[in-house]
Amino acid sequence: MTCSIFFSTELPNDRPQVSGALPRAPQRWTMExxxxxxxxxxxxxxxxxxxxxxxxxxxxxxxxxxxxxxAEIGDLATFISGRLTSHGGTRKNRKGGKRR
Incomplete structure (x- = not known):
């Protein structure tokens, strides 16, 4: 399961866009x-x-x-965006073994 959270200074109401289901358990994340x-x-x-x-x-x-x-730029940025991405782990106890 992949979850991606995107936010930008140009989005309305400063609300991030979420695609995929938010993970319930702690995951490793990639931040860009x-x-x-x-x-x-x-x-x-x-x-x-x-x-x-x-x-x-x-x-x-x-x-x-x-x-x-x-703070480093001095609030001179015209556009700031960020994306958080998490990829879920593999399910180990699956009936019938791995699917191919």
């Missing part, structure tokens, strides 16, 4: 963010969580990261 500045430059970066984290913990980590980027 994109920042555009007034001079037309685009800064893209990504990272991966080492420890498994819940959705609330990952949202807090991403918010802290985005606020740090805003």
């Amino acid at each position: 963010w994109c920042v555009k500045t007034p001079d037309g430059r685009t800064h893209i970066n990504n990272s991966r969580t080492i420890q498994r984290a819940t959705v609330a913990e990952v949202n807090a980590i991403m918010a802290t990261t985005i606020n740090g980027i805003k």
Whole structure:
């Protein structure tokens, strides 16, 4: 099961778009963010969580990261977006073995 959470400064009401089902158990997450500045430059970066984290913990980590980027740039960013992606694990106790 894959879950993707996308948020941007251009989305209405500052609500993220969620595709897939939110995981109930802590998962490893991939975080990507994109920042555009007034001079037309685009800064893209990504990272991966080492420890498994819940959705609330990952949202807090991403918010802290985005606020740090805003403070570093000096609130000059014209566009900021971020994507959190989690891929569920494999189910081990499946009847009939692996499907091919």
